[in-house]
Amino acid sequence: MTDQGHPFGSDHPIGVAVLGMGNVGTEVVRIIQEQSQDLRQRVGAPLVLRGVAVRRLDVDRGIDPELLTTDARALVNREDVDLVVEVMGGIDPARELIGTALTAGKSVVTANKALLADYTGELAAAAEHSRADLYFEAAVAGAIPVVRPLIQSLSGDRVNRVVGIVNGTTNFILSAMDETGADYSATLAEATRLGYAEADPTADVEGFDAAAKAAILASLAFHTRVTAADVYREGISRITSEDLETAAAVGCTVKLLAICERVPASPGEPGSAQGGKDRISVRVYPALIPRKHPLSSVSGAFNAVVVEAENAGRLMFYGQGAGGAPTASAVMGDLVMAARNKFFGGRAPGESVYAELPIAPIGDTPTRYHVNLKVADRTGVLQAVAGEFAQHGVSISTVRQEGQDEGARLVVVTHHATESALADTVAALAELESVTSVTSVVRLEGTEE
């Protein structure tokens, strides 16, 4: 039943500590208690909840109060705790508690994307040193298995791109704006009312949450440590109903995308310090995508991640990206696997960062722009505008001009160019006399060319 005389067995349970009892923690505790028979069969030994660390004891949480404690550190350090589930969120004290657990050889399952985006290196080293496991499927895309597929299923392949909708709040808002034509503020208010946005929605709407997830995905995809600071980030707070309208006019919708992309080394760059290594571009921003792109039909609070790999080709993973039960599903999968490792003596793969690919600055990233200009309605405007694009080496794909009450609206869609060339073009356009204002600049992704 057990290997190497391991102490665990059908009569010796595996002790679990849960840190945090918010939406996810509540579900994790419920599942551990309600599914104990199934879990015992799947682990090979009983999983026993030793305690749950919470902030306040005076709240009735529907479980035996004896299980609750405000002393998370003491709970983690208990001798009868073998596995720790961290679903409290935040950097401190989660970072220290996870470090303590791992250093003591206790495996950790976490959903903490913000912590992992910046501290995976340190935590993975602690895990490696003590031969404990660090699992974090729940940190990215809720219920959807994407971390394990990237680490394990694609371990024999070469990933070239990962593009995802990984934040439910912003996807709910943008989907609703697309469907209803409502403006951003009204839709954010509705999202808050319905519980899809928090009282302070900054982390979601400004793309911080998506950027943390992008850092994690990029690290896994490219075997390189990528932190939140490496991710170029723009949120959705400047997206307007007009953006959704002009997007629809070119057969697109607007989504907040996390994009992790291998930028191949240019051949024959003499004296290149990188020695011909591929680079990694990691960015989060709202972008137009064609309606026929699989990500365009991902609506509401659903998430999806598209992975493109050398041999596998294109893969897509879709499901609920947030919520107590969906996230708990991912936590429980990791918990069972971590428990099995304790029982059978196995080890999860540790951090793999051997490739050490350099991060490509956003300026070098090839992308397309959708530029909405308010212009004077007279001859020569198009020539002036087109001239600026040409001068910066940016090729134009389509132009649409519509008269308006005052002046005209000019919508330009470019071909691929570097961010820096496009940014310079936009700056120059703003200076043109015939351009009243640059109403909006939104990137365009997911097109074939």
Add this chain to the structure above:
Amino acid sequence: MTDQGHPFGSDHPIGVAVLGMGNVGTEVVRIIQEQSQDLRQRVGAPLVLRGVAVRRLDVDRGIDPELLTTDARALVNREDVDLVVEVMGGIDPARELIGTALTAGKSVVTANKALLADYTGELAAAAEHSRADLYFEAAVAGAIPVVRPLIQSLSGDRVNRVVGIVNGTTNFILSAMDETGADYSATLAEATRLGYAEADPTADVEGFDAAAKAAILASLAFHTRVTAADVYREGISRITSEDLETAAAVGCTVKLLAICERVPASPGEPGSAQGGKDRISVRVYPALIPRKHPLSSVSGAFNAVVVEAENAGRLMFYGQGAGGAPTASAVMGDLVMAARNKFFGGRAPGESVYAELPIAPIGDTPTRYHVNLKVADRTGVLQAVAGEFAQHGVSISTVRQEGQDEGARLVVVTHHATESALADTVAALAELESVTSVTSVVRLEGTEE
């Protein structure tokens, strides 16, 4: 670097034998040779190809002929072979070779769905006994990670349903028929010409391939051993262009679906031998699905699997279900994980069949029917037809009647009823004087009700 004084290390390679060098085997060999540096980093030790077993030595396969052998058994038994990749297909001699490898403690990675659908129990027992791993991601849905997510990622959840498009040949044919209006024979001929169908397409078009995959998926989803014999199977060879046309008229397309479903125990069945256990329904048949169902947009040779679990909710996995490189991607992911286990002393989860849920006979399965009747064009026909449905307790959802050159066409879509009630109704309809013929009966799946 290694645990427990394990012999593998950066100077002691892990030996791999590949059995078979068809489309998939060729790609596996290529990847092992071309990606050796990356693989070494990811495994922790070099992966060295010891040999490749083929049927004929007189074919130039583009690799060192010294690697080729027709003696698969001798190759498997080599002392310097630690891992075996079986991509030869077929039951014999694959079954014996895999058994030999596992019994000798050598881990096996296989893509052999037909073998696994019937012999997983025997092979898993050999693996368990010798503490070797048996991995088979490549057996279902090509490049798409679905086996590992079901076994590992969802190990803490409760799966209720798995529905998939898992055969590229039939999906290509049905997608083409839907797009072009062409008939089955012409489309099959085109599929053969393009390489999507084999010279003898029986295994694909009659649903045997999909049924083997359904057995594997059901076993994993419900922790119960399900074999191919447990799977109700119908192929697509009787689907006509008229079926696609009438499907479109009700907002549907037609797909060959593999459906694995938990049928909840009816409460309070006194004297029930099952003691209130859930049952499993596993079936493969062509079915109408609504165009808004995520599976309806899976076209050509792509595959997709939708998993519904208690906590995760609905998940979808999508990608290339067949082809040399995509399938090799899945093989390589398993190979790296198996090699890591050899290196680090871990173990893959073995077969989990503790639930032992009974198989529900097809007659008990609740489904909906789309019935296309050729009828006499006179009064009283609808009453007679409706009467048969009512008599068998089958509720009608919609009826459409169209006059034709001779007689009329009557298309009935039912609500949910058991297969046996529906089958009895159809038999009775065929006997009606006013029914000239039952042109077609196709099930309808994926609707909300």
